[in-house]
Amino acid sequence: MLEISMAFWLVKSEPDVYSIDDLAREQSTGWNGVRNYQARNFLKAMAVGDSVLFYHSSSEVIGVAGVAAVTRAAYPDPTQFDKRSEYFDAAATAKKPRWFCPDIGFVEKFPRVVPIGELREKPGLKAMALLQRGSRLSVQPVSEREFKVIHAMGERSAAS
């Protein structure tokens, strides 16, 4: 079946832990370790081919660093079964996994990180979950329009 409509997402990562450069080097990675139910549900809703904005949080330059794409739909997150992992979950079983992760692949690194301050200034982005007060969700849907606006901002070398 062909993809009828592609969805758009945003994932947060601390670049000290895993950055867009790490993804560029590895080309693909399992987006594991997410331990929040709302975020998990969004991960499960991802389909192969969906576009993903890659956001750098808690870093020198906070903002959107590039684009990834879903390369494999969500499957049970192996780290929940790994006793040595910080993401181990004793309540999860192979029959009843609790946490899921998709694979995402590298698409592009923007020429610059689009800083969150610039996102806040864009009238068209006011409704984004990312920009709401107290928002901490590390996986969230974005609209196609929002995706396109941010993509265009990333490909420009500076604000205008």
Added chain:
DNA sequence: GCCAACGTTGGC
């Protein structure tokens, strides 16, 4: 099932 205490996230 309420809710206070606690831990975490994440911008500043």
Added chain:
DNA sequence: GCCAACGTTGGC
């Protein structure tokens, strides 16, 4: 490092 906001835990 601060702290607001949120999610989770656990006593009752």
